[in-house]
Amino acid sequence: MRLSTINPPFFALLCLSVVALPAMAQEAPPEVPGRLALFLDCGFCDNTFIREEIVYVDHVRDREVAHVHVLATREETGSGGEAQRFDFIGLGPFDGITFSTVFTINVDATAGESTSHWRWYVASLVFFVLALLSKTATAVLPIALLLMIWRCRGRLSLRQAAALSPYIVLGAAFSLMTMHFERNFGG
Secondary structure: OOHHHOOHHHHHHHHHHHHHHHHHHOOOOOOOOOOOEEEEEEOOOOHHHHHHHOOOOEEOOOHHHOOEEEEEEEEEOOOOOEEEEEEEEEOHHHOOOEEEEEEEEOOOOOHHHHHHHHHHHHHHHHHHHHHHHHOHHHHHHHHHHHHHHHHHHOOOOHHHHHHHHHHHHHHHHHHHHHHHHHHHHOO
16 A cells, blocks of 8 residues: 555544554653652751751651651660661652661760761761752762772771761662663653
8 A cells, every 4th residue: 555545634643643652651750859858856966957057958847748757866885975876768759768877976075076977977968869869870979989089098998988888878779769760660
């Protein structure tokens, strides 16, 4: 059958259906919020300081409207120091994504040493999660940092690797999540 013998309206309808079928088969990916809503569940934290210093998220007072629930607990270590545990629990569009980290504070640490260290570390983790949410290519940053440390110092200590391990785990988790979404929802 030649093209000139096909009914033009039928041909237009056929072309439209070929173009429209793949679009109809795709499901909309889950909606990711423009700004992260954070619920901080911490009895020992200076909430005012955290709200003033971490301004790139929306601090909410109700866990039900949050995207991330941060549960902070602390306990005394055997040496007399303190172990602080931070559990990041994804809610809503981030349901099923969890992350935990523990910070230890020596018994002889001053008040300034004990608070400034974990605040910077937690802030850097939050920034890293935000970077991963905007572009998953950020996942390789911890590996690049490990390579830079090894290249500059000629060795890599266990403590340095342990400090970057939460970043590596987060990067791997977000990479797997991106691969899942791209495979199942198109990319």
